[in-house]
Amino acid sequence: MIQRPQLTVHGFAGIGWSEAGLDNEIGLELDEAACRTRIGAGHSTIRCDVTQYPTWVFKGRTLSKVDSPPCPGFNMSGKKLGLLDLPLVHQAIEDLSRGKDTRAAIGAACRDERSILTAEPMRWHYDLQPEWICMEQVPSVLPVWQQYAETLTRWGYSAVAGILDAADYGLGQTRKRAVLIASKAREAILPAPTHGGLGQPPMVSMAEVLGWGYTQRPAPSVTGGGTYTGGAEPFGNGTRQAMKRAMGTAAWKDRDIPNLRPTVAECAALQGFRPGLQFHGRQGQQYLTVGNAVPVPLAEAVIRAAAGISEPLRAAA
Structure with missing residues (x-):
């Protein structure tokens, strides 16, 4: 039997994580323009609604899972309806972590129809059990990522969630994001800043x-x-x-x-x-x-921390 290579399954794919240097990646993305951008850049892409796509397609050959669910409902500059939906999102995540799919009912009760998408990665984690996981969203989603971390820890992962500023990794702007890293193979640690510290390159303007x-x-x-x-x-x-x-x-x-x-x-x-x-x-x-993409230097730092890679990813790409 021919053994197929292990994959990185990338939900809500966009382009940021991919440009950081994901290996053997397949991106699932609904937006047509984002899909065309990904394909033009050489990234394997399936145009689909992630919430409707079956997980069994990738079962048994998924090394890692990466997600950046849509954030407008949780963004502090918007209507913030997603923040009001947080109790419902927490419930959906808990249900999915136990194999119970209540997305339709809970999603219908949400004030912002996009809020339930933040629970979507748990369906994939439960079914695929990847070796390592990375997720990213706006800072106000940190309590959700902490719930993911607690659940993944119960499953035997090492997991950590926190707020990182992409400027600390060489980005030319302040951009804070809530991130989660989980791994079955190594201790999950948030990446240390690479710029602005003693003996490091200065922060980029x-x-x-x-x-x-x-x-x-x-x-x-x-x-x-x-x-x-x-x-x-x-x-x-x-x-x-x-x-x-x-x-x-x-x-x-x-x-x-x-x-x-x-x-x-x-x-x-x-x-x-x-x-x-x-x-x-x-x-x-x-x-x-x-604007929807995770900043590339931050994505690279998070991937390297999750996968235990010491050398730069983009230099090797």
């Missing part, structure tokens, strides 16, 4: 990423008057929001690009994507694909 002519990278600081003096970008959480707050600064006005709206390429650079990566769909869809 927005100006440096976008080529605004800054050559110095002092420690991040903001004066009492609110003037940015260098270091990692301090404007807030989210690529497009950060770019908009930079508008009107001298560095922004000195750009060679005539319009005042951040370009897709600029937003992509601030998410850590490689130069020249092509994003498909209408312009608005391209912005969404970029």
